[in-house]
Amino acid sequence: MGGHSIRLTSSEIGGLWAAYLQENMAVCLLTYFLHHNQDEQIKGILQKAYEISKGHVAQITSIFKDEGIPIPDGFSEKDLNLTAPPLFYDMFGLSFVYSMSRMGMVNTSFITVNTARKDVMDFFVTMLQQTTMLYQQATTLMLEKGVYDRPPLIPYPDQVEYVEKPSYISGFWKKRPLNVAEITEVFFNTERNYFSILLCMGLLQVVKDKEIHDYIAEGKKISEKQINTFNDILMREELLGNVCVSLDVTDSTVSPFSNRLIVTLFHSLNSIDVTLIGHALSLSMRTDLAVYYEKYILEILLYSAKGFEMMVERGWMLKPPHAPDRRKLQN
Template sequence: MSERSIRLSSSEIAALWATYIQENMTVCLLIYFLHHNQDVEIKPILERALQNSETHLQQITDIFQKESIPIPDGFSEKDVNLAAPPLFYDMFGLSFVYSLTRLLMINGSFLTANVARKDVLDFFITMNYKSTELYRQATELMLSKGIYDRPPYVPYPDKVEYEDKLSYISGFGKKRPLNVAEIMEIFFNIERNYFSLLLCMGLLQVVKDKEIHSFIKEGKKISEQQIRTFNDILMKEELYGIITTNVEVTDSTVSPFSDRLVVTLFHSLNGIDIALLGHAVSLSLRSDLVAHYQKYIAEILIYSAKGVELLMDRGWFQKPPHAPSRRDLQKID
């Protein structure tokens, strides 16, 4: 059977559709960061990230056109106001690429495991490779600029140990020390929320729509709560891997992005956050950590629903491709 005669499966359409929306938003944001960037070391990384995303968009477009699948309604230059003063300093653009590539590697690997048709599988394998290379470059530059904060260090183990007591999973009363997997999840949750906090800080200065402003303010509060919760856990464990944040937001009050782009971006970030918190639950054995993660998953699910409602109220919610209603098709007039 030839490759072209194999129809795209539902999971392949879903993966390509979601990636198109994500990469389309990314192009708009990278164009903005590049327009204002003054750092000659950061510029090549932003340019490569933009080239990658534009290539991905074209490749997905080609696949959809061959299959006669409508291209999602994307964002354009109308959604980015390059005449607006810079809202973030150059280091935030570098942090954006770092955070973006981390999420692409995580999400891209998941999507790769759910596709099979050769052209789609090749696309995601290549995308993952390019994301990994870009992550390496962004991380190396952050290290050289002294803005990459390493997770906490622990002593090397000197032997393999086994545990046979249920107290190992207890997170209330007398607790055991955190294991390295739990430290990892806590640290990167804090890091992710610091990035979200800076994003919210900037957008709260420029978004004029009261409903959207309130929505962003609520998101900022959730990020602040997570940072406090998990920083407190590290402090109590005397693991001082606390991320220090330099304010990377300017004093601009002119929005560089359309409201539609802003709300869609938050909708996308909410989905990623829920997935990563779920992953943290799967690796955490102390019951207090599981309780914290479950609490925030529930909060973000409610918050995410408000974002979807905002998108629908404004006519901005784009339905992904879906299965037909067999009940409707089987009705007899």
């Protein structure tokens, strides 16, 4: 990818930097799941995800080397303890690919629309296509295995209607039924938090560091509150609620991951969670939903700040590339 006379823009550097850290972490985690997983169908998807993420890391490394940009300090097998007993059963590996590919499509699409240099744009377009393919394969296999919890069904509309009253947005007194966009966001927000709770359950069994243990426990409570809030809304609308179809955590008490990897993973999940709840907020036309989403965005931001401070104090937080301090240079 050498020979370019066009310099990378700040958005392209930022996108590549973020993608490198995300994909490098994915390689490490997928190495762990591949080591333990015994289900041949799931193992096939894990292997494909591993090869794709490893290829992304290699491509970004090549671009950075060509441009003279330092390679970020990532993770390696030193951050894994593959001799530890399995912390999750096989099905969680499939849930991991499903959840991370859903979130990856969101992140990658945001980055892609901010790129222009051909090699960088081509890279992210391909990355988006590969992530979409992984999501499609993971979802198909979950359906086959009966572990995909489908969103609520509603009767098909029989006519086109217009909003007739401003009270359409009311959510605290006389409420209208949820529309399809609102049902979608409530449902998948709940599903995402079930995944987070399973992750927290496993890590709480193995993390010995008190500060990190308390941080994970707080994250679990935040996810539980969201599930209770939004499942209650679905139940009151007689749409039922999400059902956690399986318990994927073993009884192991030996950590397979380094503390740095664990806290960095939570920092990454917090970031995408704020993005997705913000998206849900933008689509919600009932005021009660908007209030709940605003409340949880603030709560996650405060929670994320604690993780950030912990990473800085422990020397784990990488500083992203930034603009020069012109005032300092001028003086």
